Amino acid sequence: MHYQDLVRDPKAALQSILQPLGLDFDPRQLDWAGAEKHEVAGNHMRFEARSELVLDESWRQSLSPLKQRAIELGTLLSRQTLPKTGAVR
Template sequence: MNHVRGWNFIQDKIAEIMRKHPHRLLRIRYEDFVANPENELRKIMEFCGEKFNPQQIQFSTREHHNISGNNMRFSASEIKPNTKYLEQVNFLSWYTATSLTSNTLKKYGYTLSKNGMRKQLSRKNAISAQ
């Protein structure tokens, strides 16, 4: 469970830095990004002082000049939530990690149950599909 304590430590440090320099950091939650990538990318671009271009969401459809190429070009990649970890982690590990991180999870609006997490992701993804 050292990784859980490490996650809490890192979140505390990030919160401390964000309090000191709110204009220099932007918090983007994974769940919000997969639920509404365009909205979150707009926030990121605005934060960076850049203009949003809808083609930025279509990363896999554009040519990129990487040495090995863009692996996303081989599939129709859609930004969507990944909840496999909720199925793969055993109950004791999940419960212990959630218990140790519950204050931070609540602070950032996360639910504390596996089913709640699934529903939260599904609901947000359904909203963004409209």
């Protein structure tokens, strides 16, 4: 699954993963901010009161050209075999 697909349509992205596993989608799966939590550590989202996903690619500006190329090469195969449709292969 591509991060951009998850952010664009979280429901469809989750359904594309759950369906092949024979699991049903439940709208509460999109309300992680309202769910009971027991984490010890994690990212800042654990403190949020909302469950909205927001596309954030600001990290790309902090990468050197060499690191950007390394990521492009490292993800080349998945970009060729997994189209941006939200479908899981």
